[in-house]
Amino acid sequence: MTTQAPAPTRREQILAEAARLFAERGFHGVGVDEIGAAVGISGPGLYRHFAGKDAMLAELLVGISERLLAGGKQRVARVMRSAEPPADPAAGPAADPAAVLDSLIDGHIDFALDDRPLITLHDRELGQLRESDRKLVRQLQRQYVELWVDVVRALRPDASEGQARAAVHAVFGLLNSTPHLGAAHSLPGRSATAALLRRLAHGALGAL
Secondary structure (H helix, E strand, O other): OOOOOOOOOHHHHHHHHHHHHHHHHOHHHOOHHHHHHHHOOOOHHHHHOOOOHHHHHHHHHHHHHHHHHHHHHHHHHHHHHHOOOOOOOOOOOOOOHHHHHHHHHHHHHHHHHHOHHHHHHHHHHHHHOOHHHHHHHHHHHHHHHHHHHHHHHHHOOOOOHHHHHHHHHHHHHHHOOHHHOOOHHHOOOHHHHHHHHHHHHHHHHHOO
16 A cells, blocks of 8 residues: 655645746746745745745755755665674674765655756755855765765775765766756656666776
8 A cells, every 4th residue: 555645745845846937937037926926826825835035945945955865864774774694793784885875865856856956956056045045955965975974985995075075066967967968758768777877887887
C-alpha cells in the first residue's frame, strides 16, 4: 500500500509558482499579481503569506540550501545505520563510503531533475538577496560541499582535500546542468536521464 503525499499547502503552491515564473522571466520581470493569478488568489492576498517578492526569493534560495544539506546528512546517517556492526564495539559503524556516495549522488540527482527552476533561480538571482540571506546560502552550501568532500576522501584517501573539493564542485556543475538540457518533455525520461547523470557523476569522481 502506497502512502499518498500530502497536498501542497497554499504557501508551498505560491513558492512553486514564484520559482517557475522567476526562472522563466527573471525576478524583476514578474509581478506579485502574476504570482497570485498563477495560484488563483489576488496579488494583495499574497501578503497574507509573504511580505513581498524579496521574501519569496529568500525563502526559495535559503530553503533549497537547507533542504540539500539536511537531506545529505539524513542520507549519510541512513547508510551508517544500515552498516554492519563493527567487530570492535568501541568502533563506530563501518559504513562503505561507496554506498554513502551513491546515496548522496542519488539525492542530488533528484534535486537536479525535480527542482530545475531553483537551479536557474540560484544562478541568476542569488545577487538579489539581502547580504545576510546571501551569506546564509553560502554557509549552507559550504557545509553541503564539505559533507561530500569527507565522503569522497574516505573513498579516495590518496586524493588531497583540494582535489576532492574540486571534484565535488565539478560534479555539482555537471548535475546542475539540467536546466540547459532542454524542456523536461524532450529528455529521454526521468529514469534514463537519472541513470545517465549517475554514470557521469561516478565517472567524474572516478578520475581522482
